Amino acid sequence: MNGVDRLARKLVLEESLLDFTRYTFKARFGFHFIQNDHHFTICNELQDLVDGKSVSNVGEPGPTELLILNMPPRYGKTELGIVNFIPWCFARNPLSKFIHLSYSDKLALDNSSQARELMKHPIVREIWDIGFKPDADAKGLWKTDEGGGLLATAAGGAITGFGAGSTVLGSFGKKFAGAIVIDDPLKPDDANSEVERDKVNERLGNTIISRRNSRETPIILIMQRLHESDMTGYALAGKTGLRVRHVTLPALSDDGKALWPHKHSVEELRAMQAANPYMFAGQYQQRPAPIEGEYFKREWFKFYDELPSGLEYYGASDYAVSDGQGDWTVHIVFGYDRAGDIYVVDLWRERVTSDIWVEAFLNLAARWKPVMWGEEKGQIIKSLDPYIKKRMQERNIYVYREPIASTSDKVTRARPIQARLSARGIYVPRNKPWVEPFISECLVFPNGTNDDQVDGLSKFGQMLDNLINTESNVDMDRRSAW
Numbered sequence: 230m231n232g233v234d235r236l237a238r239k240l241v242l243e244e245s246l247l248d249f250t251r252y253t254f255k256a257r258f259g260f261h262f263i264q265n266d267h268h269f270t271i272c273n274e275l276q277d278l279v280d281g282k283s284v285s286n287v288g289e290p291g292p293t294e295l296l297i298l299n300m301p302p303r304y305g306k307t308e309l310g311i312v313n314f315i316p317w318c319f320a321r322n323p324l325s326k327f328i329h330l331s332y333s334d335k336l337a338l339d340n341s342s343q344a345r346e347l348m349k350h351p352i353v354r355e356i357w358d359i360g361f362k363p364d365a366d367a368k369g370l371w372k373t374d375e376g377g378g379l380l381a382t383a384a385g386g387a388i389t390g391f392g393a394g395s396t397v398l399g400s401f402g403k404k405f406a407g408a409i410v411i412d413d414p415l416k417p418d419d420a421n422s423e424v425e426r427d428k429v430n431e432r433l434g435n436t437i438i439s440r441r442n443s444r445e446t447p448i449i450l451i452m453q454r455l456h457e458s459d460m461t462g463y464a465l466a467g468k469t470g471l472r473v474r475h476v477t478l479p480a481l482s483d484d485g486k487a488l489w490p491h492k493h494s495v496e497e498l499r500a501m502q503a504a505n506p507y508m509f510a511g512q513y514q515q516r517p518a519p520i521e522g523e524y525f526k527r528e529w530f531k532f533y534d535e536l537p538s539g540l541e542y543y544g545a546s547d548y549a550v551s552d553g554q555g556d557w558t559v560h561i562v563f564g565y566d567r568a569g570d571i572y573v574v575d576l577w578r579e580r581v582t583s584d585i586w587v588e589a590f591l592n593l594a595a596r597w598k599p600v601m602w603g604e605e606k607g608q609i610i611k612s613l614d615p616y617i618k619k620r621m622q623e624r625n626i627y628v629y630r631e632p633i634a635s636t637s638d639k640v641t642r643a644r645p646i647q648a649r650l651s652a653r654g655i656y657v658p659r660n661k662p663w664v665e666p667f668i669s670e671c672l673v674f675p676n677g678t679n680d681d682q683v684d685g686l687s688k689f690g691q692m693l694d695n696l697i698n699t700e701s702n703v704d705m706d707r708r709s710a711w
Contacts, residue, residue, distance in 0.1 A: 239356045243321050247272040250313040256352040265489045267478050271298060271309050274476055278447055279318065279405040285472035287465060294444075294471035297461055298451045299515040300478035304489055307340060310451045311412055315344040315379065318405060320357040323375035325407035328393040328440055330384040332416040332429075338368040340412060341381035345371050377407070384414035384429055388436060394446025409437060409448045411460070417512070420455035430463040438469065454511045457518065457673055480513040483578070485662040499660050503532075510665050522672035524643070525683075529650045530668050532659040536572060540564035544593060544602040544628070545688035547681040548586070548609045558586040561685040562597045565693070571649065572656040576663045578682065583613055587620055594628040601629045603688035631695075633688050640675050643683060646690025 242249045247268060254262035274296060277283040283293035300306050311329065318325050329344075331337040345368070348359055360374035370391070372378035380391040395406035414433075419425035438448070448471070454461055464473055480488045480498050487495045502509040507527070511517035518527075543563045549556035557578055564572035575597065577589045594602065604610055610632070621627055635642065649655075657664050667682050674683045 235356055239320075242356070243317075245272070246276055246309070246314060246317050249317045249320070250309060253313065253316075253347060253350065253352060254308075257347070257350065263491055265305075265491065267300065267488055268305055268309060270476065270478065271300075271306065274298060274474075275310065275314055275449070278408075278449070278474075279321075281405075283447075283474055285474050287473040287475050288467055289472050291472045293447060293474040295448045295450065295464055295469060295473045297464060297473060297475045298449070298478070299454055299461055299476070300451075301480045301488070301513045301515075302453050304478070304480075304492060306451045307412055310449065311340045311410060312343045312347060315410070316348045316353065318407065319348060319359055319373065319377060320353070322404055322406055323357075323359050323373045323377050324395075325377045325405070326391070326393050326395070326442065327379040327407045328388060328391065328409045328437075329379060329381040330388075330409070330411045330414060330437065332384055332413055332419075334369075334383045334386065336413070337381040337383055341371070341379055342368045344379065384411060384437075385432055388440050392440050392442040392446075394442045396442045406446075407442075408446060409440060411437070411448065411450045411452070413452045414450070414460050415452070415455055417455055420459065420511075423458075426456060426458055430458075430460055430468070433460055433463065434468055438471070453513075454515045454517045456511065457677075459517070462517075477515045479515050480509075481662055483662055483666070502665060503659065506665060506668070510669050514665060514669075516666055516669045518669035518672035522674070524640070524647060524674050525650060525671040527668070527672060529654045530671075531654050531656050533572065533656045534659055536564060536574060537566065540566055540572060540574075542574065542597045542599040543689060543692060544590075544597070544599040545685045545692065546590060546602065546604050547684035547688070548583075548604065548613075549580070549681070556580070557679060557681040559681045559685045560586070560590050560593055561682070561689070562593055562599065563689050569649075569653055570656065571653070571689075573658070573664075573667070576661075576667060576682070578663065578666075583609075583616075587613070587617055590617075591620060591624055591626045595624075595626045599628055601631045601692065603631045603633050603692045605684075605688065606632045606634045631692060633691050639680060639684065639687070642691065643674070643687040644690075645694045646686050649690060649693070 242252055247264065251262045278293060278296050281292065283296060285291055285293050298306065298310065315327055329337055329341055331340065347353060362372045362374060365372040365378065369382060370378065370380050382388060393407050393409045414429050415426065450460060450464065452461060465475060478488055480493060485495065487493055487498060501513065543565060544560060546560045547558065549558045557580055559578040561573060562575040564574045575593055577593060579586065670677055670679060670682045674680055
């Protein structure tokens with residue numbers, strides 16, 4: 230390769246982590262890197278962090294100090310986020326200083342070794358001839374001739390005598406000089422041990438953060454979710470004091486599409502979900518829930534393949550008026566039989582403006598023809614009531630809407646449906662993409678980040694109580710809004 234070609238390729242590869250990965254991957258393994266949309270997302274997030282463009286989306290606004298990437302295992306997180314990202318950063322700045330942590334010494338050392346060997350590979354040295362100090366060239370600690378280096382160890386191990394990033398303030402976003410990169414800090418077998426979780430989490434808050442050479446040195450946490458109180462949960466709860474950017478890549482999207490069809494098809498993911506819903510919710514969907522919920526129990530949720538005949542349908546909603554990063558609007562349709570069994574038959578949940586969720590509500594009403602629909606009294610529905618009635622008339626879709634007053638807190642309002650579920654359980658469809666997020670939210674209630682689906686469930690419970698109290702002597706066949 231002549232000097233001109235070398236310079237041209239150097240400039241191109243330093244501008245793109247994904248291009249760098251594709252370029253080196255073929256030389257290392259003899260076949261092409263199989264890229265997918267989520268690989269672009271990972272690389273873009275890391276590049277924005279390096280270029281000083283990353284902005285927090287959790288808690289205090291400002292430049293990202295802690296970037297969290299949650300995704301399924303074996304989906305390229307280590308290959309992109311460690312093995313290629315670290316050499317790519319050294320190619321751009323050989324003075325970089327990294328600390329790499331994982332749940333075991335063996336894994337951290339293996340990742341460190343792969344990154345180091347990539348930097349020594351002929352295809353890399355042909356463009357970036359980075360030298361290594363002979364007295365510091367081991368898996369656990371290696372240093373470049375220019376003064377950069379990497380320390381690798383277990384997340385719970387000792388981190389002494391080495392710091393990450395630059396000591397020069399003001400270089401962040403101008404000349405990236407390293408980070409603390411954490412890859413799967415918690416072993417799956419330890420996920421349900423409070424002692425092990427707390428030990429690792431406290432290491433982040435008390436020790437790991439202190440190993441930054443300046444407050445501008447970012448921390449990158451790449452992991453699959455294992456527990457609602459794992460390191461991601463700890464950071465999202467604001468325990469680190471850092472500005473957080475959180476990026477989640479579930480294996481199955483809310484509309485039922487596979488994240489990486491080459492790795493797992495929708496059918497394969499559904500089979501995994503059915504075989505182990507708890508594992509799938511955390512490690513593949515990044516929505517961990519406790520095996521045993523505190524308020525709602527997992528064994529209360531039963532699966533059905535087909536709806537029985539003779540059900541009477543009801544709907545309930547929890548409304549919001551904002552879109553994007555605001556609150557969620559949820560519509561839930563329930564089936565109820567004469568024996569008192571409850572079926573969740575349909576669910577719609579989005580962050581959208583009111584005109585969109587009104588149409589979604591009417592679509593569900595047209596499909597299921599519910600006896601009534603529960604909605605919370607308040608300013609939202611008061612202001613939108615004329616518009617909803619207008620759209621009902623225009624679309625010729627009518628349903629009786631039952632206003633439900635919020636006279637108590639969320640936990641108290643959920644008591645009626647909690648009592649019913651504890652006695653009889655609740656049936657949910659086996660293969661719908663919204664089922665596991667629905668169950669997960671119920672299991673973490675009332676301590677979860679969101680509770681809009683539980684609110685919809687609670688409204689249905691309140692409706693049932695009102696019906697039984699006021700119409701206990703009326704046959705169900707006589708109650709109809711159609």
